[in-house]
Amino acid sequence: DTGVSQDPRHKITKRGQNVTFRCDPISEHNRLYWYRQTLGQGPEFLTYFQNEAQLEKSRLLSDRFSAERPKGSFSTLEIQRTEQGDSAMYLCASSRYNEQFFGPGTRLTVL
Amino acid sequence: AQSVTQLDSQVPVFEEAPVELRCNYSSSVSVYLFWYVQYPNQGLQLLLKYLSGSTLVESINGFEAEFNKSQTSFHLRKPSVHISDTAEYFCAVTTNRDDKIIFGKGTRLHILP
Numbered sequence: 343d344t345g346v347s348q349d350p351r352h353k354i355t356k357r358g359q360n361v362t363f364r365c366d367p368i369s370e371h372n373r374l375y376w377y378r379q380t381l382g383q384g385p386e387f388l389t390y391f392q393n394e395a396q397l398e399k400s401r402l403l404s405d406r407f408s409a410e411r412p413k414g415s416f417s418t419l420e421i422q423r424t425e426q427g428d429s430a431m432y433l434c435a436s437s438r439y440n441e442q443f444f445g446p447g448t449r450l451t452v453l
Numbered sequence: 454a455q456s457v458t459q460l461d462s463q464v465p466v467f468e469e470a471p472v473e474l475r476c477n478y479s480s481s482v483s484v485y486l487f488w489y490v491q492y493p494n495q496g497l498q499l500l501l502k503y504l505s506g507s508t509l510v511e512s513i514n515g516f517e518a519e520f521n522k523s524q525t526s527f528h529l530r531k532p533s534v535h536i537s538d539t540a541e542y543f544c545a546v547t548t549n550r551d552d553k554i555i556f557g558k559g560t561r562l563h564i565l566p
Binding site: 375377382383384385386387390398400433435440441442443444445446447 | 457462485489495496497498499502504543545553554555556557558559
């Protein structure tokens with residue numbers, strides 16, 4: 343059990359560019375979650391998957407955001423036409439029963 | 454909808470002194486409650502959780518929290534803090550064991566020498 347991993351750990355991009363983040367959950371964890379954490383705030387739920395099915399999306403997830411989990415294993419979160427307000431830490435978590443295990447996060451800075 | 458309120462954004466406390474981090478929640482249905490800790494430059498880690506049973510739950514490093522349904526609270530306590538407890542602490546709630554978690558804004562615990 344190597345834990346939840348996220349790649350990249352840091353991403354700096356210019357406004358208007360597209361970015362994609364990857365999350366590898368703990369193997370055999372069927373649920374995968376994405377959260378966003380801005381400075382001085384707690385994590386906010388974005389979306390989650392059970393296996394490959396996306397079960398819920400927050401209203402925070404605008405049309406510029408898309409998440410996939412094509413084979414029920416790793417997941418990607420893409421942000422199109424990034425804005426400065428997208429700057430945040432993007433956290434991924436996975437669970438099998440009743441505990442979510444969090445990855446280290448991807449810190450996005452939009453210039 | 455559920456919500457979590459952590460009234461204190463920062464709590465300074467002297468080393469070896471006791472500490473209480475306050476957490477209140479709002480929900481119209483039964484809840485499961487969590488405290489997560491985020492050490493500097495590290496990811497979120499689960500500190501302790503209340504799912505059912507005894508209302509007093511403990512962590513391996515000396516923290517405890519008590520679920521109080523009438524007061525809708527889940528305060529975190531430690532009788533004697535150590536410098537290594539310096540971190541941000543998040544109270545969180547969910548209504549289903551596998552559902553999304555709603556987090557509070559966090560309380561930064563600052564240990565004074």
